[in-house]
Amino acid sequence: MKIKVLTVFTLAIALFLSACGKSDADLTKAVNDKLAADKVTGVTVAVKDGVATLTGEVGDITVKNKAEASAKAVEGIKSVTNNLTTKPLPVATPSAPDPALTAKLNDALKTAGCTGANVAVENGKVTVTGEVPAAKFTTCIQTVQQAGITGIDNQLKKGK
Amino acid sequence: MSAQEKYQSLLELANQNGTSYELTEGDNGTLVVTGVAPSEEAKTQLWDEYERLDPEFRSNDLILNISVGQAGGSGTTYTVESGDSLSKIGKHYGIAWKSIWDANRDILNDPDKIYPGQVLKIPV
Numbered sequence: 001m002k003i004k005v006l007t008v009f010t011l012a013i014a015l016f017l018s019a020c021g022k023s024d025a026d027l028t029k030a031v032n033d034k035l036a037a038d039k040v041t042g043v044t045v046a047v048k049d050g051v052a053t054l055t056g057e058v059g060d061i062t063v064k065n066k067a068e069a070s071a072k073a074v075e076g077i078k079s080v081t082n083n084l085t086t087k088p089l090p091v092a093t094p095s096a097p098d099p100a101l102t103a104k105l106n107d108a109l110k111t112a113g114c115t116g117a118n119v120a121v122e123n124g125k126v127t128v129t130g131e132v133p134a135a136k137f138t139t140c141i142q143t144v145q146q147a148g149i150t151g152i153d154n155q156l157k158k159g160k
Numbered sequence: 161m162s163a164q165e166k167y168q169s170l171l172e173l174a175n176q177n178g179t180s181y182e183l184t185e186g187d188n189g190t191l192v193v194t195g196v197a198p199s200e201e202a203k204t205q206l207w208d209e210y211e212r213l214d215p216e217f218r219s220n221d222l223i224l225n226i227s228v229g230q231a232g233g234s235g236t237t238y239t240v241e242s243g244d245s246l247s248k249i250g251k252h253y254g255i256a257w258k259s260i261w262d263a264n265r266d267i268l269n270d271p272d273k274i275y276p277g278q279v280l281k282i283p284v
Contacts, residue, residue: 060164091184124186142224146226147225154220
């Protein structure tokens with residue numbers, strides 16, 4: 001009987017300890033390790049009462065999301081406050097000056113069978129007008145977006 | 161909401177399907193995604209996602225400039241030697257280790273585990 005009581009008592013203690021979980025310092029280390037394993041860098045981790053706060057600047061939003069998912073996956077982390085920012089993006093440069101870009105676009109559109117589409121280029125920004133068959137629409141927009149442009153105003157109509 | 165937030169599922173998809181990309185900012189906050197997809201199929205997936213997020217591409221806040229890299233075939237390859245790492249190989253070709261990793265997801269499971277004799281596609 002005594003052994004049984006002891007067993008129950010031991011189990012209760014074990015349960016209590018596991019529920020109590022790791023300390024914030026342990027958790028901070030665990031999150032840092034997980035981030036390193038997942039190849040996420042540039043993140044500073046602070047854990048308080050099981051809540052992880054992520055700060056720092058990362059490459060893009062996918063890294064921000066990944067860091068959050070990694071931190072959440074650590075056992076003992078109750079929630080994650082994601083204060084990561086994404087680094088400012090470099091300014092896009094057009095692949096060619098406007099006249100050359102216009103010529104390139106017209107060539108590419110012709111090759112793609114988008115003869116109904118017209119383009120006007122200003123500082124790398126392209127305004128697309130005209131009408132192309134509905135079946136060609138996506139192809140024509142792709143063609144324009146792949147020319148190395150830095151802005152778009154899509155007014156292209158879907159015809160029959 | 162920033163364009164990055166709006167199109168995050170598209171960027172996640174690019175990471176998953178092995179498309180390497182760079183982000184720049186174009187006219188008036190336009191997100192310009194310039195990248196190389198490993199296959200025509202991967203590129204189509206991205207355009208399908210773009211169309212789902214922005215039907216008829218009318219928002220004018222994203223420029224998706226994805227070309228298709230040569231998979232295998234005529235592309236450059238590199239045979240791993242003892243002591244190599246992706247970053248070391250990347251340095252040799254002047255490209256990021258991640259772009260080699262992205263181009264070889266089909267044969268690699270872990271960027272830290274490459275073995276002598278493995279033939280890697282080099283996206284240059």
